[in-house]
Amino acid sequence: xxxxxxxxxxxxxxxxxxxxxxxxxxxxxxxxxxxxxxxxxxxxxxxxxxxxxxxxxxxxxxxxxxxxxxxxxxxxxxxxxxxxxxxxxxxxxxxxxxxxxxxxxxxxxxxxxxxxxxxxxxxxxxxxxxxxxxxxxxxxxxxxxxxxxxxxxxxxxxxxxxxxxxxxxxxxxxxxxxxxxxxxxxxxxxxxxxxxxxxxxxxxxxxxxxxxxxxxxxxxxxxxxxxxxxxxxxxxxxxxxxxxxxxxxxxxxxxxxxxxxxxxxxxxxxxxxxxxxxxxxxxxxxxxxxxxxxxxxxxxxxxxxxxxxxxxxxxxxxxxxxxxxxxxxxxxxxxxxxxxxxxxxxxxxxxxxxxxxxxxxxxxxxxxxxx
Amino acid sequence: xxxxxxxxxxxxxxxxxxxxxxxxxxxxxxxxxxxxxxxxxxxxxxxxxxxxxxxxxxxxxxxxxxxxxxxxxxxxxxxxxxxxxxxxxxxxxxxxxxxxxxxxxxxxxxxxxxxxxxxxxxxxxxxxxxxxxxxxxxxxxxxxxxxxxxxxxxxxxxxxxxxxxxxxxxxxxxxxxxxxxxxxxxxxxxxxxxxxxxxxxxxxxxxxxxxxxxxxxxxxxxxxxxxxxxxxxxxxxxxxxxxxxxxxxxxxxxxxxxxxxxxxxxxxxxxxxxxxxxxxxxxxxxxxxxxxxxxxxxxxxxxxxxxxxxxxxxxxxxxxxxxxxxxxxxxxxxxxxxxxxxxxxxxxxxxxxxxxxxxxxxxxxxxxxxxxxxxxxxxxxxxxxxx
Numbered sequence: 001x002x003x004x005x006x007x008x009x010x011x012x013x014x015x016x017x018x019x020x021x022x023x024x025x026x027x028x029x030x031x032x033x034x035x036x037x038x039x040x041x042x043x044x045x046x047x048x049x050x051x052x053x054x055x056x057x058x059x060x061x062x063x064x065x066x067x068x069x070x071x072x073x074x075x076x077x078x079x080x081x082x083x084x085x086x087x088x089x090x091x092x093x094x095x096x097x098x099x100x101x102x103x104x105x106x107x108x109x110x111x112x113x114x115x116x117x118x119x120x121x122x123x124x125x126x127x128x129x130x131x132x133x134x135x136x137x138x139x140x141x142x143x144x145x146x147x148x149x150x151x152x153x154x155x156x157x158x159x160x161x162x163x164x165x166x167x168x169x170x171x172x173x174x175x176x177x178x179x180x181x182x183x184x185x186x187x188x189x190x191x192x193x194x195x196x197x198x199x200x201x202x203x204x205x206x207x208x209x210x211x212x213x214x215x216x217x218x219x220x221x222x223x224x225x226x227x228x229x230x231x232x233x234x235x236x237x238x239x240x241x242x243x244x245x246x247x248x249x250x251x252x253x254x255x256x257x258x259x260x261x262x263x264x265x266x267x268x269x270x271x272x273x274x275x276x277x278x279x280x281x282x283x284x285x286x287x288x289x290x291x292x293x294x295x296x297x298x299x300x301x302x303x304x305x306x307x308x309x310x311x312x313x314x315x316x317x318x319x320x321x322x323x324x325x326x327x328x329x330x331x332x333x334x335x336x337x338x339x340x341x342x343x344x345x346x347x348x349x350x351x352x353x354x355x356x357x358x359x360x361x362x363x364x365x366x367x368x369x370x371x
Numbered sequence: 372x373x374x375x376x377x378x379x380x381x382x383x384x385x386x387x388x389x390x391x392x393x394x395x396x397x398x399x400x401x402x403x404x405x406x407x408x409x410x411x412x413x414x415x416x417x418x419x420x421x422x423x424x425x426x427x428x429x430x431x432x433x434x435x436x437x438x439x440x441x442x443x444x445x446x447x448x449x450x451x452x453x454x455x456x457x458x459x460x461x462x463x464x465x466x467x468x469x470x471x472x473x474x475x476x477x478x479x480x481x482x483x484x485x486x487x488x489x490x491x492x493x494x495x496x497x498x499x500x501x502x503x504x505x506x507x508x509x510x511x512x513x514x515x516x517x518x519x520x521x522x523x524x525x526x527x528x529x530x531x532x533x534x535x536x537x538x539x540x541x542x543x544x545x546x547x548x549x550x551x552x553x554x555x556x557x558x559x560x561x562x563x564x565x566x567x568x569x570x571x572x573x574x575x576x577x578x579x580x581x582x583x584x585x586x587x588x589x590x591x592x593x594x595x596x597x598x599x600x601x602x603x604x605x606x607x608x609x610x611x612x613x614x615x616x617x618x619x620x621x622x623x624x625x626x627x628x629x630x631x632x633x634x635x636x637x638x639x640x641x642x643x644x645x646x647x648x649x650x651x652x653x654x655x656x657x658x659x660x661x662x663x664x665x666x667x668x669x670x671x672x673x674x675x676x677x678x679x680x681x682x683x684x685x686x687x688x689x690x691x692x693x694x695x696x697x698x699x700x701x702x703x704x705x706x707x708x709x710x711x712x713x714x715x716x717x718x719x720x721x722x723x724x725x726x727x728x729x730x731x732x733x734x735x736x737x738x739x740x741x742x743x744x745x746x747x748x749x750x751x752x753x754x755x756x757x758x
Contacts, residue, residue: 041724041728042724042725042728043724115506116506170560174718174721174722175721177721177722178720178721178722178723178724178725181723181724181725183725242560243564244564244568244717246567246568247563247564247567247568250567257510260509260510261510261511261560263509263511271479271509
């Protein structure tokens with residue numbers, strides 16, 4: 001019985017795959033072709049593919065760290081690698097990042113839902129109900145979150161695939177004829193923006209600590225990120241082929257526009273976009289729940305407590321207020337930009353820093369043994 | 372008050388749950404901003420005309436009356452209601468219309484959007500934004516330009532359809548690809564892309580008779596302003612430049628030195644335009660491959676049509692005819708309209724985006740000097756049942 005009680009907060013490899021994928025595929029899938037189109041002049045696909053590969057490389061790096069320190073989160077190994085003080089600093093940065101992501105995700109979600117489904121409902125009510133639901137899920141630990149992700153993951157992937165396949169009716173392959181006219185500088189300049197639309201794989205900094213089989217972390221991490229990368233590439237290709245690259249710069253939610261452009265023979269469902277928006281809610285919910293959990297967890301670790309449950313409730317009003325701070329959609333976009341800069345620190349700078357610290361430490365230990 | 376035995380026998384917890392369920396049913400049973408289906412006025416079409424005052428437009432909605440269309444009383448009286456109002460913009464017009472209708476306006480099922488000729492000459496881009504920005508509009512709405520007042524089209528009640536809008540939309544849906552004389556369908560999706568890419572385009576033209584509607588020919592747009600019309604025959608000829616052409620009938624004269632007139636019906640058409648881009652000029656290569664049959668012969672030169680001489684002469688003549696048609700249309704585009712209504716500019720952009728980025732400013736001038744190369748293969752495969 002003791003063993004079972006201990007295992008309750010453990011997650012399987014498939015669940016890790018589902019968590020990573022459904023964290024990456026979230027609010028951003030609605031608008032990322034627009035972000036990419038603003039940065040390139042000829043073609044967006046190559047940039048998305050290249051940054052997808054880069055994301056896989058970073059995932060490998062993070063997973064490698066996690067494998068090196070099994071059963072422990074970044075909070076544990078950072079303080080053992082670079083000392084207690086810097087470790088707390090890293091925890092603080094990550095806490096701010098997770099909070100900002102949660103707030104911006106829930107705000108973008110509320111904006112779209114208000115636009116589409118609940119035109120007259122106040123945005124505060126949409127955010128609040130979303131937060132209450134998420135708190136109910138998150139307070140029970142990582143296992144229920146993992147199960148929700150596992151359950152929603154196929155639904156999200158299938159609904160997105162249906163959308164992309166049906167969009168083939170408007171697809172025009174000629175839009176890709178000049179995709180090989182590569183301008184290297186342009187691509188290099190565009191990669192950071194695109195890379196940051198993939199954010200979400202940083203859950204690998206913490207989640208592996210709960211894995212039942214920690215040695216599978218690299219494989220699971222790569223598969224989870226890989227699925228999301230494929231989904232993103234397919235979305236980019238489809239939006240490019242249906243709308244042209246030039247047109248993508250004008251569309252706020254290209255993926256949604258894709259759903260609006262579909263027509264069925266016989267027209268039994270004339271508004272496919274609403275059908276799609278419903279499934280998109282699931283994708284955003286999984287993303288948000290994971291980030292809500294991570295913020296509560298990192299706050300607990302920052303203070304140095306064991307039980308994170310009270311902090312789920314405590315964070316509710318905080319996320320609520322941050323999400324309502326931006327006055328309009330323009331500020332929301334600025335906040336998401338700020339969030340992605342924080343994200344760059346979290347996914348690239350901190351892991352690289354820790355990896356080099358680990359390498360130096362290892363060398364020192366080796367030197368010590370030699371002498 | 373004593374609680375009766377048959378209630379008291381349940382536990383308090385159970386009763387509480389029952390009360391909550393009943394309360395939920397009462398208080399949560401509907402959306403608070405819900406509009407009943409009968410109270411919605413489904414617009415089937417919109418017509419935009421120039422208003423009487425400067426800077427105003429006349430917006431006409433064709434609203435479906437489902438109770439007259441279907442059900443027990445179906446079939447009697449008018450099945451649609453046309454409401455016009457004048458306003459400086461479409462949002463204002465939508466509000467004004469609500470004062471004259473006992474239903475809530477719903478734009479989700481709009482089939483066609485018709486621009487009047489007069490308004491189109493002044494430019495349509497100012498009035499398209501509402502329909503693209505509004506969340507309820509679908510992207511498959513057909514865009515049409517009418518000769519004369521657009522709203523008069525809605526007064527014509529076709530016998531085979533429930534409303535004018537559905538009638539027009541069905542003509543496009545069913546017959547646009549079967550016949551080459553209607554301009555290629557442009558829906559809201561394509562139009563908005565054209566407008567945002569600042570390219571020139573053609574829209575389907577609608578002409579009204581006494582009590583009927585004809586879709587044929589095309590309206591030519593340059594800088595989003597109507598500058599002229601192509602007649603049905605010209606549309607047929609310009610379709611060689613689009614890859615959408617699937618069938619065609621070509622009339623040729625004097626085949627094999629006989630004074631006759633032969634109608635060649637092309638069954639399998641494969642046409643492709645490939646731009647050859649040089650430094651500051653562009654050449655277009657037209658690849659057309661046609662397989663077809665002899666459909667009609669006027670002079671009844673019996674026992675001649677099956678000869679090799681006749682068929683190869685026919686193929687030659689058809690090829691010449693296509694070349695002539697294409698050159699004629701390119702000349703018209705370059706010199707009469709001075710407009711790239713084939714949207715060949717977009718094709719150039721697809722083939723060489725970098726070149727396009729540098730030269731798109733001068734595209735109007737470059738297009739005027741563009742030349743045409745042909746590579747046409749014609750196969751007359753069969754002659755029908757008569758020799």
